[in-house]
Amino acid sequence: MTQLDVDQKVADGAPKLGRRRDPAKDQQILDAAIEVLSETGFDGMTIDMVAARAGAGKATVYRRWASKNELVLDAVACLKKGDLDAVQIPDTGTLRGDLVGMIRPPTIDDAERKLKIMAGLASMLSSAPDLADAANEAIVEPRARINRMLLKRAVERGEIAADIDIQLVSLISPSMVAYRSLLQRKPVSRDFLITLIDGVILPAVGLRAAPAGSAPVE
Amino acid sequence: MTQLDVDQKVADGAPKLGRRRDPAKDQQILDAAIEVLSETGFDGMTIDMVAARAGAGKATVYRRWASKNELVLDAVACLKKGDLDAVQIPDTGTLRGDLVGMIRPPTIDDAERKLKIMAGLASMLSSAPDLADAANEAIVEPRARINRMLLKRAVERGEIAADIDIQLVSLISPSMVAYRSLLQRKPVSRDFLITLIDGVILPAVGLRAAPAGSAPVE
DNA sequence: GCTATCCGAAACTTGGAAGTTCCGTATATG
DNA sequence: CATATACGGAACTTCCAAGTTTCGGATAGC
Numbered sequence: 001m002t003q004l005d006v007d008q009k010v011a012d013g014a015p016k017l018g019r020r021r022d023p024a025k026d027q028q029i030l031d032a033a034i035e036v037l038s039e040t041g042f043d044g045m046t047i048d049m050v051a052a053r054a055g056a057g058k059a060t061v062y063r064r065w066a067s068k069n070e071l072v073l074d075a076v077a078c079l080k081k082g083d084l085d086a087v088q089i090p091d092t093g094t095l096r097g098d099l100v101g102m103i104r105p106p107t108i109d110d111a112e113r114k115l116k117i118m119a120g121l122a123s124m125l126s127s128a129p130d131l132a133d134a135a136n137e138a139i140v141e142p143r144a145r146i147n148r149m150l151l152k153r154a155v156e157r158g159e160i161a162a163d164i165d166i167q168l169v170s171l172i173s174p175s176m177v178a179y180r181s182l183l184q185r186k187p188v189s190r191d192f193l194i195t196l197i198d199g200v201i202l203p204a205v206g207l208r209a210a211p212a213g214s215a216p217v218e
Numbered sequence: 219m220t221q222l223d224v225d226q227k228v229a230d231g232a233p234k235l236g237r238r239r240d241p242a243k244d245q246q247i248l249d250a251a252i253e254v255l256s257e258t259g260f261d262g263m264t265i266d267m268v269a270a271r272a273g274a275g276k277a278t279v280y281r282r283w284a285s286k287n288e289l290v291l292d293a294v295a296c297l298k299k300g301d302l303d304a305v306q307i308p309d310t311g312t313l314r315g316d317l318v319g320m321i322r323p324p325t326i327d328d329a330e331r332k333l334k335i336m337a338g339l340a341s342m343l344s345s346a347p348d349l350a351d352a353a354n355e356a357i358v359e360p361r362a363r364i365n366r367m368l369l370k371r372a373v374e375r376g377e378i379a380a381d382i383d384i385q386l387v388s389l390i391s392p393s394m395v396a397y398r399s400l401l402q403r404k405p406v407s408r409d410f411l412i413t414l415i416d417g418v419i420l421p422a423v424g425l426r427a428a429p430a431g432s433a434p435v436e
Numbered sequence: 437g438c439t440a441t442c443c444g445a446a447a448c449t450t451g452g453a454a455g456t457t458c459c460g461t462a463t464a465t466g
Numbered sequence: 467c468a469t470a471t472a473c474g475g476a477a478c479t480t481c482c483a484a485g486t487t488t489c490g491g492a493t494a495g496c
Contacts, residue, residue, distance in 0.1 A: 018471030019463050025473090041344055043261060046453060057474040062455065123341025125400055126259055136401050165417040171394060172418060178401075179393035182343055183354050199383040200390060203422045236441030237493045243443090264483060275444040280485065443492070450485080455478105462473070 029054045029061055033075040038116035042072060042123050069124075073131050076121065079114075080138040089146060095154040095207065099197045102146065103190055111188070114139045115181045122182065140178075144170045151205070160205040172201055247272040247279055251293040256334035260290060260341050287342075291349050294339065297332075298356040307364060313372040313425065317415045320364065321408055329406070332357045333399050340400065358396075362388045369423070378423040390419055 032053035036045045047068055051058045065071040087110075090101030118139055125132045147170035154160045173196055180186050202208065250271035254263045265286055269276045283289040305328075308319030336357055343350045365388035372378045391414055398404050420426065 017465055017469060019465090019473075021472065041341070043341060044345065047455080048453085051474090055474085057476085058454095059456080059458095059475085060473065063472080068454070119344035122343055123259070123261060125340055126337035127262070129403065132401060132403055140397075140401060165413065168413060168417050171397065172390070175393040175397035176389060179358075179389065179396060183350060183358060183396075185347065185350055195383065195386060199386050200418070200422045203424060204418045206421060235439065235495055237443075237495090239442065265485080266483085269444085273444085275446085276484095277445085277486080277488095278443065281442085286484070438496085440495090441493085443490105445489085445491105446487105447489095448485105448487070451483095453481095455480080457478070458476090460473105460475095462471105464471090465469085466467100 025054070025056060025060065026064060029056060029064065029071070030075045030078050033071055034079065034117060037072060037075070037120040038113065039120075041120040045072075045120070047071075069128065069131075072121075072124075073128075073134055076117070076131065076134045076138050079117070080142065087146075089149065091153070093157075095150060095159055095205070096197065096202060098150045098153070099201065100194065102150075103193050111143070111177070115178065115188075118178065119182055140171075140174045143174050147171075147173065154205070160207060164205050169201065169204055172196075172204065176200070243272070243274060243278065244282060247274060247282065247289070248293045248296050251289055252297065252335060255290060255293070255338040256331065257338075259338040263290075263338070265289075287346065287349075290339075290342070291346075291352055294335070294349065294352045294356050297335070298360065305364075307367065309371070311375075313368060313377055313423070314415065314420055316368045316371070317419065318412065320368075321411050329361070329395070333396070333406075336396065337400055358389075358392045361392050365389075365391065372423070378425060382423050387419065387422055390414075390422065394418070 029050065032050045033045075036049045036053055040049070045068075047058050047061055050071070051061050054061075061071065065074060087106060090098050092098050092101055118135060121131065121135050125135065148166050151160070151164065151166045151169060155162050155164065155166075173193070176196060177188050177193075180192065181188050186192075247268065250268045251263075254267045254271055258267070263286075265276050265279055268289070269279050272279075279289065283292065305324060308316050310316050310319055336353060339349065339353050343353065366384050369378070369382065369384045369387060373380050373382065373384075391411075394414060395406050395411075398410065399406050404410075
């Protein structure tokens with residue numbers, strides 16, 4: 001049962017008398033679920049924790065979601081709304097400028113938060129395909145989408161070749177950042193991101209690290 | 219308690235009379251643990267399954283490892299012995315040839331097996347740093363080490379620049395393969411690996427996919 | 437062959453979390 | 467104000483796997 005289903009169900013059986021189900025509470029529970037998930041991981045997370053965090057009773061949670069799995073699935077799916085979409089994408093005139101321009105507080109914080117969520121979800125990724133899809137869609141895709149946009153713009157302005165595999169290149173940084181954070185458990189510092197851009201991504205699309213004056217190598 | 223500790227303990231308290239502890243059984247249990255882990259994941263895995271698979275009793279497992287966590291930690295740590303080290307590394311004279319040469323049955327199978335183990339471990343990676351280290355060391359590092367060797371050879375023969383960030387580049391394929399398999403759950407086909415080599419890795423070190431104008435694949 | 441020890445199997449205890457039920461209270465409708 | 471419903475909280479049941487104990491049988495040393 002997804003959140004859409006829940007809404008539908010409420011609309012269907014809306015009571016004519018008495019107290020109505022509070023829609024705001026849904027979001028509070030989803031937010032609490034994401035919080036607890038990122039702090040303790042899926043296995044460590046209990047419904048009691050989520051309920052307490054949301055200022056709700058466990059029964060209230062189960063009145064809206066059939067199981068812990070569906071709650072988490074829904075919480076992750078709802079992540080992709082009101083997201084990075086709002087972030088303004090830099091347009092500096094060069095691909096490197098755009099990529100480096102993405103390294104700043106609001107974007108960084110979002111990434112850090114999502115990495116924790118991803119770490120918390122890790123346990124379920126292999127056993128719950130739905131969840132893996134939702135996680136990919138809500139956590140990695142938004143970032144990859146931005147990268148694709150930046151790359152496409154670079155193609156359009158003739159900065160990089162048109163036959164670049166944009167899909168593949170857009171996944172370089174999400175993949176390597178996730179690896180570094182989740183498996184190596186090393187910090188994803190600004191320096192690391194710069195190194196990634198200059199040492200892998202730009203070369204991969206045929207650009208040198210420093211755009212400054214120096215003639216690019218044909 | 220690691221396997222080393224166990225061995226030590228056995229050596230210390232070796233009985234002068236009666237039946238001795240069978241050392242071969244240790245390895246059978248560790249192998250069974252890896253098997254079950256890769257099939258069901260850490261959470262789905264029970265000690266009973268491992269014991270049954272190893273043809274042992276649960277008590278026998280607990281006689282040697284204090285807990286499920288330590289068993290898994292030890293099993294993963296013991297993975298890195300008798301491993302890819304034995305695989306012969308190709309030396310084709312070009313970096314691309316070497317990289318493509320790594321795509322063949324023994325290496326592919328090993329990678330596939332390890333990806334399943336990694337997927338099974340995923341749940342514990344964030345909560346158990348020891349385990350994350352062991353997994354990194356046993357699963358990703360061997361592959362990265364080979365990549366570093368191939369890159370270093372390419373530097374030595376003057377094929378690529380000496381200031382390449384070998385450490386970083388050696389992690390491109392492990393990271394992106396893991397992402398594709400675990401999160402996207404798409405197959406890591408030979409085509410994908412070739413695309414990765416030609417579309418990312420070679421450009422990243424300043425090489426074109428196919429030595430320009432010449433015959434593509436020898 | 438005697439004995440100390442390990443073995444596999446299975447019964448058992450324990451603990452924790454999922455999911456359910458109940459109750460007194462709050463609140464919107466009418 | 468009356469009623470129907472959702473609420474928070476807490477007690478409750480159920481289930482599952484970790485970890486323990488016990489047992490008869492096997493096996494290597496003496």
